[in-house]
Amino acid sequence: MTNEEIKRLVDEVKEEVVGWRRHLHAHPELSFQEEKTAQFVYEKLQSFGNLELSRPTKTSVMARLIGEKPGRVVAIRADMDALPIQEENDFEFVSKNPGVMHACGHDGHTAMLLGTAKILTRLRDRIQGEVRFLFQHAEELYPGGAEEMVQAGVLEGVDVVIGTHLWSPLEHGKIGIVYGPMMASPDSFHLRIHGKGGHAGMPHQTVDAIAIGAQVVTNLQYIVSRYVDPIEPLVVSVTQFVAGTTFNVLPGTVEIQGTVRVFDEKLRQSVPQWMERIIKGITEAHGATYEFQYHYGYRPVINDDEVTKVIEETAREVFGDEAVERMKPNTVGEDFSAFLHRVPGSFFYVGAGNKEKGIIYPHHHPRFTIDEDSLEIGVRLFVHAALKLLGQPA
Structure with missing residues (x-):
């Protein structure tokens, strides 16, 4: 026609x-x-x-x-x-x-x-x-x-x-x-870091989950900037950081969520392994523990x-x-x-x-x-x- x-x-x-x-x-x-x-x-x-x-x-x-x-x-x-x-x-x-x-x-x-x-x-x-x-x-x-x-x-x-x-x-x-x-594939992740809460004026008596979580957030960006070929598209975004109830208490737990976006399937499978290696290293170095979940979304x-x-x-x-x-x-x-x-x-x-x-x-x-x-x-x-x-x- x-x-x-x-x-x-x-x-x-x-x-x-x-x-x-x-x-x-x-x-x-x-x-x-x-x-x-x-x-x-x-x-x-x-x-x-x-x-x-x-x-x-x-x-x-x-x-x-x-x-x-x-x-x-x-x-x-x-x-x-x-x-x-x-x-x-x-x-x-x-x-x-x-x-x-x-x-x-x-x-x-x-x-x-x-x-x-x-x-x-x-x-x-x-x-x-x-x-x-x-x-x-x-x-x-x-x-x-x-x-x-x-x-x-x-x-x-x-x-x-x-x-x-x-x-x-x-x-x-x-x-x-x-x-x-x-x-891209819209994958998501959820991380819970367990430290030891306490008085904010006596941080030496705690395992500061907020400080540890902040290091994790910062270091996850090394996956994009240092683990992956610069011309390979990859996004790692932390979109939620939940912790604490008031100004003078260091919380014992931090919850972190975010998303990973990628086009290459091989790279997609590698990212959660790299993430957990970073999370494990930082939490162990400071005496904390963690729970990490990675959810694969659409292809x-x-x-x-x-x-x-x-x-x-x-x-x-x-x-x-x-x-x-x-x-x-x-x-x-x-x-x-x-x-x-x-x-x-x-x-x-x-x-x-x-x-x-x-x-x-x-x-x-x-x-x-x-x-x-x-x-x-x-x-x-x-x-x-x-x-x-x-x-x-x-």
């Missing part, structure tokens, strides 16, 4: 897509609790016709559009969950659920994939192969909905998987492309070069060279990696920020929103990319 033909089809559904996004924004649900959201999606898909629908998990939906002839199987994913944030926007479709908000764009992702499904169902007679629409729950909360869907078999027979993220740091009209490593998002090239070429053909922006990896996490771990695919950005409209707030902010004109761009790119990927040899 020509660009103009697909644009006409997108124009016919774009108001519906905006309406779906606003409905979802007004009725957000937290991870693993997306029952009404999943039912809304299921009913919309059912109304399109030509789809085989199923519920892989309690709060997810899968729709299969099987073409007239056999061919490749292309999966497209959208996440549906919201965040535990009290919204501070004042538009008419503001969240009706206190303390819950779509502050990351998942309402837009779901609406775009619904629009894509509606258009492609009209084109079933032109489809050679299958398009599989994955409406995923619980992206925001580990262990994540993607892994649950994979375990439920949604990738069986799939040749390629794609997905997108509406991205507020990227201006409306831009498509962000990343080859290879795109997003890194690693895009397949060939699929990413198709996405980039499609974006250039549809929107022009000036719309495409090659972007650097970043160290946020995304459980789309569960799909990419099994099937080649690509995750890309659709610009959703707009300074002229005041759409400037970052993801996970209580005043986050998106430029709704970006929804049309996402739908067009999904439709074009799906048709192009179906046309490639398996």
Whole structure:
């Protein structure tokens, strides 16, 4: 199909897509609790016709559009969950659920994939192969909905998987492309240091857990600066340091938490060993003991070069060279990696920020929103990319 033909089809559904996004924004649900959201999606898909629908998990939906002839199987994913944030926007479709908000764009992702499904169902007679629409729950909360869907078999027979993220740091009209490593693994750690509490005026009678903890925090930074090749991306961030109750008491215990972000799997396995070696050395040197827990989060998002090239070429053909922006990896996490771990695919950005409209707030902010004109761009790119990927040899 020509660009103009697909644009006409997108124009016919774009108001519906905006309406779906606003409905979802007004009725957000937290991870693993997306029952009404999943039912809304299921009913919309059912109304399109030509789809085989199923519920892989309690709060997810899968729709299969099987073409007239056999061919490749292309999966497209959208996440549906919201965040535990009290919204501070004042538009008419503001969240009706206190303390819950779509502050990351998942309402837009779901609406775009619904629009894509509606258009492609009209084109079933032109489809050679299958398009599989994955409406995923619980992206925001580990262990994540993607892994649950994979375990439920949604990738069986799939040749390629794609997905997108509406991205507020990227201006409306831009498509962000990343080859290879795109997003890091969001691992976490928890450390409890046990010293000996006592009077702050007589520190010699104590084992000062705060002083020991401060040394641990400082020395953990040597992992980034001295253990690892300077061109190898790694983040070790201490985000919580809890100790003490008043000014004249040295506490006996300190609790430290934080996160580790990395792209390389071998390096990822080494970091907790290095951390514990530092922790063990410092605590033993000062007569303290410790408890250390390291939790592996989502895998890194690693895009397949060939699929990413198709996405980039499609974006250039549809929107022009000036719309495409090659972007650097970043160290946020995304459980789309569960799909990419099994099937080649690509995750890309659709610009959703707009300074002229005041759409400037970052993801996970209580005043986050998106430029709704970006929804049309996402739908067009999904439709074009799906048709192009179906046309490639398996």
